[in-house]
Amino acid sequence: MPIYIPRGKLAIPGDIIAEGAFKSGSGTYRINNRVYSAHIGIVDIDRENRMISVKALKSVYVPKKGDIVIGKVVEVGITSWIVDIASPWPGVLQIGEALSRPIDISKADLKKYLNIGDIIVAKIIEFDLTRDPLLTVKESKLGIVKEGALLEFPFYYIEKISAKLHELSRKLQCNVIQGANGRIVIVSKNKDVEVEAIKTISRIISAPSYIRKGFKPKKKYVR
Amino acid sequence: MIGMPTKKGTPIVLLKENGTRIDGRKPDEIRPLKISVGVLRNADGSAFIELGRNKIIVAVYGPREVHPRHLALPDRAIIRCRYHMAPFSVPERKSPAPSRREIELSKVIREALAPAIFLEKFPRTTIDIFIEVLQADGSTRVASITAASVALADAGIPMKDLVAAVAVGKVDSQLILDLNHYEDQYGEGDMPIAMMPSLGEITLLQADGIFTPSEVRAALDMAKMGIEKIYNVQKEALRKKYSSLLFR
Numbered sequence: 271m272p273i274y275i276p277r278g279k280l281a282i283p284g285d286i287i288a289e290g291a292f293k294s295g296s297g298t299y300r301i302n303n304r305v306y307s308a309h310i311g312i313v314d315i316d317r318e319n320r321m322i323s324v325k326a327l328k329s330v331y332v333p334k335k336g337d338i339v340i341g342k343v344v345e346v347g348i349t350s351w352i353v354d355i356a357s358p359w360p361g362v363l364q365i366g367e368a369l370s371r372p373i374d375i376s377k378a379d380l381k382k383y384l385n386i387g388d389i390i391v392a393k394i395i396e397f398d399l400t401r402d403p404l405l406t407v408k409e410s411k412l413g414i415v416k417e418g419a420l421l422e423f424p425f426y427y428i429e430k431i432s433a434k435l436h437e438l439s440r441k442l443q444c445n446v447i448q449g450a451n452g453r454i455v456i457v458s459k460n461k462d463v464e465v466e467a468i469k470t471i472s473r474i475i476s477a478p479s480y481i482r483k484g485f486k487p488k489k490k491y492v493r
Numbered sequence: 494m495i496g497m498p499t500k501k502g503t504p505i506v507l508l509k510e511n512g513t514r515i516d517g518r519k520p521d522e523i524r525p526l527k528i529s530v531g532v533l534r535n536a537d538g539s540a541f542i543e544l545g546r547n548k549i550i551v552a553v554y555g556p557r558e559v560h561p562r563h564l565a566l567p568d569r570a571i572i573r574c575r576y577h578m579a580p581f582s583v584p585e586r587k588s589p590a591p592s593r594r595e596i597e598l599s600k601v602i603r604e605a606l607a608p609a610i611f612l613e614k615f616p617r618t619t620i621d622i623f624i625e626v627l628q629a630d631g632s633t634r635v636a637s638i639t640a641a642s643v644a645l646a647d648a649g650i651p652m653k654d655l656v657a658a659v660a661v662g663k664v665d666s667q668l669i670l671d672l673n674h675y676e677d678q679y680g681e682g683d684m685p686i687a688m689m690p691s692l693g694e695i696t697l698l699q700a701d702g703i704f705t706p707s708e709v710r711a712a713l714d715m716a717k718m719g720i721e722k723i724y725n726v727q728k729e730a731l732r733k734k735y736s737s738l739l740f741r
Binding site: 280282283284285286297299301306308309310326327328329330332358359360399400 | 555556557558567570609611614615616617618646647648649650651652653654655689690691692728731732735736
């Protein structure tokens with residue numbers, strides 16, 4: 271049962287990672303006793319369960335129930351808002367999941383509550399591949415972000431820098447909200463702190479050489 | 494070879510007596526190949542390929558929402574592919590409007606790439622592939638397929654394998670690998686072949702001209718050899734970009 275690409279090494283789609291009695295985990299697939307990589311990513315082999323997976327270096331954000339995401343309102347409907355959550359499918363935020371008391375939709379103007387361009391922190395309450403992800407903002411720490419800076423990263427980096435973000439928010443006394451969808455919002459009353467936080471994050475992110483060359487975080491102030 | 498008359502009436506010798514081709518290559522030799530990954534900032538994935546004098550840039554977007562909506566499929570993603578030649582890509586100005594040939598090639602390329610992508614993971618979405626030929630010198634469809642599969646991988650789209658493609662042709666009753674413009678124009682046949690090399694599956698097989706059964710078999714073997722080389726360049730290009738993320 272040979273392993274062709276050991277743990278921690280880079281795999282490319284189509285690379286044969288191993289042959290024999292291995293299970294195919296995320297980022298891999300199996301044909302005729304062989305486990306292949308489906309992503310550009312780092313190989314992980316769980317020797318106990320004989321499970322092989324590939325952790326993608328770049329991938330598409332697929333919503334997961336319970337994920338906290340940072341979204342941007344792109345459409346105001348009659349009974350819901352459509353929210354861009356940096357995923358192949360748009361998030362749907364229904365009135366009941368946004369407002370605490372029922373409103374008369376024949377009279378009320380939904381734009382009063384959330385308008386196009388508003389940034390929200392939301393939680394995914396339901397998602398399967400047959401329907402667009404449903405969002406809620408009815409829990410603590412969720413809702414509209416009135417002020418702050420929005421940063422967007424390739425999905426992969428969020429996890430990489432997440433430990434440092436906690437440190438950062440403690441040090442600079444600002445609120446850093448991470449979305450599972452590759453977005454970060456920095457909220458602080460003090461604009462200088464915000465700028466400092468963005469600088470620090472950029473520094474953490476720009477460690478690898480290829481990013482230093484081409485990558486700058488997209489920076490946008492909210493409102 | 495007697496050669497075909499050019500416009501000026503002088504014959505073109507596609508295969509010299511010592512067995513070399515019009516550009517000095519051996520019959521089973523591919524042109525110099527270079528692939529760069531991630532060359533466009535605004536695309537989700539991109540690649541630039543130089544195969545001999547061909548220069549082709551590919552941008553990939555998606556998976557993303559389908560507009561217009563009715564095109565979306567409930568069980569899988571759709572692929573939309575646009576192969577386009579720049580007006581300055583050929584000696585005589587080409588009209589920028591999509592020609593019959595370009596529309597056909599878009600379809601052919603789309604169908605050559607589709608088996609490699611896990612489309613069922615992204616129902617109701619689209620993957621858009623834009624192929625822009627900046628300079629054409631024969632075999633642009635196979636170079637486009639090669640570059641597009643690299644751009645798809647760069648976009649983070651899960652794939653079974655990369656798709657590598659090459660054309661096999663015939664001049665002077667001899668099979669040749671990776672046709673250039675002249676060999677394509679004045680040769681006896683053109684057989685573009687695309688494969689998923691790691692899986693050993695063929696995703697595109699076309700042929701122009703006449704090939705005998707034994708020639709088809711020989712052409713496939715020749716193509717496999719060329720595809721193996723192209724596949725290595727594809728993987729190397731992706732590794733070069735992504736390995737810098739590993740060691741830090």
